[in-house]
Every structure is written in structure tokens, then in C-alpha cells.
Amino acid sequence: MFGTRERAHVLIDTYGRVATDLRVSLTDRCNLRCTYCMPEEGLQWLAKPDLLTDDEIVRLIDVAVTSLGIKEVRFTGGEPLLRPGLVGIVERAAALQPRPRLSLTTNGIGLKRTAAALKAAGLDRVNVSLDTLRPDVFKALTRRDRHQDVLDGLDAARAADLTPVKVNTVLMPGLNEDEAPDLLAWALEHGYELRFIEQMPLDAQHGWKREGMVTAGDILAALNTRFELTPEGAGERGSAPAERWLVNGGPQRVGVIASVTRPFCAACDRTRLTADGQIRTCLFAREETDLRGALRSGAPDEEIARIWRLAMWGKKAGSGLDDPSFLQPERPMSAIGG
Ligand code: SAM
Ligand code: SF4
Numbered sequence: 001m002f003g004t005r006e007r008a009h010v011l012i013d014t015y016g017r018v019a020t021d022l023r024v025s026l027t028d029r030c031n032l033r034c035t036y037c038m039p040e041e042g043l044q045w046l047a048k049p050d051l052l053t054d055d056e057i058v059r060l061i062d063v064a065v066t067s068l069g070i071k072e073v074r075f076t077g078g079e080p081l082l083r084p085g086l087v088g089i090v091e092r093a094a095a096l097q098p099r100p101r102l103s104l105t106t107n108g109i110g111l112k113r114t115a116a117a118l119k120a121a122g123l124d125r126v127n128v129s130l131d132t133l134r135p136d137v138f139k140a141l142t143r144r145d146r147h148q149d150v151l152d153g154l155d156a157a158r159a160a161d162l163t164p165v166k167v168n169t170v171l172m173p174g175l176n177e178d179e180a181p182d183l184l185a186w187a188l189e190h191g192y193e194l195r196f197i198e199q200m201p202l203d204a205q206h207g208w209k210r211e212g213m214v215t216a217g218d219i220l221a222a223l224n225t226r227f228e229l230t231p232e233g234a235g236e237r238g239s240a241p242a243e244r245w246l247v248n249g250g251p252q253r254v255g256v257i258a259s260v261t262r263p264f265c266a267a268c269d270r271t272r273l274t275a276d277g278q279i280r281t282c283l284f285a286r287e288e289t290d291l292r293g294a295l296r297s298g299a300p301d302e303e304i305a306r307i308w309r310l311a312m313w314g315k316k317a318g319s320g321l322d323d324p325s326f327l328q329p330e331r332p333m334s335a336i337g338g
Helices: 053-068 086-094 111-120 135-142 147-159 180-190 216-224 292-296 301-313
Strands: 020-025 072-076 102-106 125-129 168-169 193-197 229-231 242-247 253-255 268-272 279-280
Touching: 020 053, 053 072, 053 086, 053 268, 053 292, 053 301, 072 086, 086 102, 111 125, 111 147, 111 229, 125 147, 135 147, 135 180, 135 268, 168 180, 180 216, 216 229, 216 242, 216 253, 279 301
Parallel strands: 020 072, 020 268, 072 102, 102 125, 125 168, 168 193, 193 253
Antiparallel strands: 229 242, 242 253, 268 279
């Protein structure tokens, strides 16, 4: 597919997959405590000196865009809106050539205040996480009473034209598992694109259980009771993690990211950078490759690019979730960057 010359400028692995989508974690900290992600207390945060500085982050994005073929950059965390330099980082990333598409995954708290500035800085769109329409369930799920703040953040994102605004939802047994149709009706009404994400074994407290988890099959069965769903672009899922359906003939859609029951590893196009400068080839990888050390010891861009390419070359075929020997990675989702 690629000649030797082209290979030098892309992140290709031994299975022929090419990573063009970079997830950048800006912090491991958060102002919520979603039960599927973090414990109420006791999580060890990354030490400040270990975090990449704003300059270091922008430099790595620059290398990724100019030397490694990255076309999309998604800022995430932890909660990326907690990063003080976020607007400046977005602005500098938007000035890179070729300009990457820029998006942000956020819990929405604080978006009311920052949406317009982020748009002006060059952010293209946002994914906002919201699991429930019920304030009491929100409080139980996130351990914080901030439901209205998220709704306000969503409104602000739409008003600032950070569109399409996508909403990420994780359904949890016994808490919000019955809300799929209500959430979809609400998303259609507000013009948000809803995507359900299967709960994955990436929580800091290692509490995930396959038994009882709400699966893509459960979600689709629930949605089918109220909506007519037509698969969109059957057989064309490509590297998009979400399988998408047109709702009631379209044009609005709903997505399901079934990382556990319908994995899409063969088409994965992602590479990840943690807030402390480690490359991860996969959410479920147990190995990381250090870029911070190279950066801080004065390595030139070509050397950084070489280390990154080598790391991606070693990407495994799949997440290993179905393997009986599967072991959850040391780092939780909040520290990897979801
Ligand atoms: N704090 C931001 C947020 O919540 O959107 C960004 C980081 S969060 C780790 C990114 C996404 O991962 C969110 O949509 C969240 O719901 C999802 N997530 C977190 N833990 C998860 C888990 N164990 N399984 C599936 N999705 C998870
Ligand atoms: Fe925070 Fe996002 Fe994890 Fe919830 S899912 S605790 S909002 S990082």
C-alpha cells in the first residue's frame, strides 16, 4: 500500500493500519467522579512536573501533523476543560500546516463559559458526555450535582457552532439502562448526535463485569421499540468506531460504539498521547513508549517521529478483551485519555 518513502511519513503498523487520528490527553484530573471511570476518592494524580507543558504538547502535535500524517486531533482527559492553557493550545494547533481537524471530548462542565473562545481559537466540534436526563440519576452516576451545568454546556456548544455536537452516553445496569429511547428522543429534538458507548474495563477501581453490562444488542433492542433504525452505509464502517443508524429514515442518526461486543480493532486508526507524554497504541495496551524523556533531552523532531513510528509499528492486532488472559491496563481511562 505504501512505498518506503511514503512509509517514512505515516504511522503504519505491521497489520497495515495507518493511524491518522491522534487523541491527546491534557490532564488526568476531573471535576466529576463517574462510577464507571473513577472512585470517589483515592486516585493518585499525575505529578505536575511529569505533565507535558503547553509548548511540549504543541510541539508533539506539530511533529504528528507534519511528519506522521495525523489529520485529526481530539483533546481529551480526564476533563480537558480543566487545563488552564486549553484555548492557547487549540489556537496553536489550528495554526499548524497542514491544519488538523480539531475536536474535544468533555463532560461539558464549564463549556458554557469557554465554548465561544474555543470556537474562535479554531476548535471544530465537541463530544459532550451525558448519561442521563434525570438530575438524581446524574448525581448517582457522577457523584456530583452538576446536571444543569452539562445541559448549559451543550446549549453553549451548539450556539457557538461547535457542530455537529455529539453526545456520548454510557448505560449502566440499574442506573440509567432504561433511558436509551428517552435520550435519543431528546437528542433528536435538540439536534445532537447521540452515541452510546459500551462500558469498558478501564475504570480505576477495576469494577467492570462483563455479566450484566448493557450491550450494543440491548441498546438497539430498546431503541427499536420506539424508532425505526436503518443501518447507515452498511459495510462502510471503516475506521469509525461507531456503527451508525439513520433514525426514522434520517437524516438524523444514532451511533453505538461496541468496543466489547463488536470490536473494530482491524480498522483502528488511532494513536494516543497521555498527559505525561507517553504514546499508547491502544486504549487497552499494557505498554507505553516515552516521548517526554526524548523531548526533554533535546531530541530533534526527526528523532521524536522515529520513536513514535517505531511504537506504532508494534501495535497489537486487537484489544485482547476476548482473550482469557486479558489483563486490564494499569492506567485507567481518565489517565489514558478516552
Ligand atoms: N471527561 C471527559 C468526558 O467525560 O467526556 C473526557 C474524558 S472521558 C474518559 C471520555 C469518554 O470516555 C466519556 O464519554 C466517558 O463517558 C467515557 N468513559 C469513561 N470511562 C469509560 C468506561 N469504563 N467505559 C466506557 N466509556 C468510558
Ligand atoms: Fe471525569 Fe470523564 Fe471520567 Fe466522568 S468519564 S469521571 S467526566 S474523566
